Structure formats: structure tokens, C-alpha cells
Amino acid sequence: MDTAKIEKRIGIRASTDAIWEVIADLPGWDRWNPVETGVEGTIAFGGQITLAETIEGLPQRQGVARVGEWQPYAQLVWMENRGLWFRAMRYFEIEELEPGSCIASNGFIFSGLRGEMFFDRNRKHLRQAVDSVAEAWKAAAEA
Template sequence: METIRIEHRIGVRATAERLWDVLTDFGGWERWNPHEVKVQGALGYGAPISLTERLPDLGERQVQAHLGEWEPNAQLVWVERRGFLFRTLRYYEIEELDRGACIVSHGMVFTGLRAELFHDKHRARIRPAYEAISEKLKQIAEQG
């Protein structure tokens, strides 16, 4: 089975707590994330999460997923089945280097029979979208 990842990392001058507060304010995602909007859900292992994905040139797509792993101030992960033997894992990870200095990584892991095809077809649209998400998340988190 094929596994492929798209990821973006950025340094942010904010505490892990501040970043976690921004990430878990699902109703406020549209302030910093133009590509994953109308987010609804609650923290809880296996809890449902829904959102609208708006990637450039791909239109809008409704996402119905489930939270996987989550750890306060460190990690938020959700998993979506996209058909028979194809799924995506979307994640945000916070690594605190020093108080008020973090690296935020976020991306998507594609797994399944269609993973390589999907990745090859859409990576040129997804990578710039993830860069834009990183920059806006950094801006909002650093504003305090």
C-alpha cells in the first residue's frame, strides 16, 4: 500500500499554549485558514469533525472525518476515509524549542491504492495552500 506525505513547517514566535488555543478554536479557523473552513467538532478521541476543504482549482469538498490522536500543546490529527482503500491523515504538530519559540508542522499523509495518483495530480495545488495556511497561522499566533 502506498503512503505519501505533503508537509510544511514554519517557525512561530508564540508559546505552544497559544498555538494550541488557536488550533482548537475550531470556530475561529477562518481567521487564519482559508483552505479548511466551517470547521465543527470537539476534542475527543474518535470524535467527529467536519469542515469544508477549499484547495485552489479543486473547488469545495465536504470533509467528514474523525479525530485521531491529539495531545494538548503538541498535536492535532484527524483521519478521513476517501473511498475503498484510500484515506488521508491531516495533522498539525507543535514543537516548542524554547518558551515562546515553536516549530509548527502540518500536512497530509495519503495512504492507499490511489495515494500516489492523488498526490501526483494535486500536489502543485496543495503545497502552496499549506504555505499560505502556515503564514496566516503564524501571523494570528504571534499577534497574541
């Protein structure tokens, strides 16, 4: 099965602890994240995450996802089945370059026929979303 991926990587001058703290505080996402708000749930394997997703140019939607992978100070991945032919994965990753300096990535991976079609139709909006989340995550972690 084919997949479609869009990602933004950004340098952040902060420790992995500080960057992860921003991600781990799910209710705090309202203070910094321009795309995912009202985030609630549990960061644990199989944990449920609920959120509102607001991507400019697309209708706002409520989402319910399951945590697929997570590693403290390194990664959070959740997955959503949006129908028989549409799966979406959302991820946040932190890679330490040296103490106090990291690369942070966030992105979407879509699979299934409808997932790929959604990606193709909305690539520009998805690009703006991952770029704005990266800049906001950087600002929050460096503050």
C-alpha cells in the same frame, strides 16, 4: 501500503499555549485558515470533525473526519476514508524549541492507491495549501 506526504514547517514566535489556542478554537478557523473553514466538532479521541476544504485549483469539498490523535499543546491529527482505496490524514503539530519559540508543522498524508494518485496529480495545489495554512497559523498565533 505506500503513503504520500506533504508538509510545511514554520517557526512561530509564540508559546505553545498561544499556538494551540488557535488550533483548539475550531469555529475560529474561519478567521485565519484559508483552506479549512466551517470547522465544527470535538477534539477528542474518535471525535468527529466536519469542515469545508478549499484548495486552490481543486473543487471545494465537504469533509467528515475522525480525530485519530491529539495531545493538547502539541498535536491534532484527523483521518478520513474517502473510499476503499483512498485515505487522507491531516495533521498539525507544535514543537517547542524554547519558551516563546516553536516549530509548527501542518501537512497531509495520503494512502491507498487512489490517495497516492490524488497526491501525484495535485502535488502543486497541496503544496500551496500547506504553505498558506502555515503562514496564516503563524500570523494568528503571533498576533
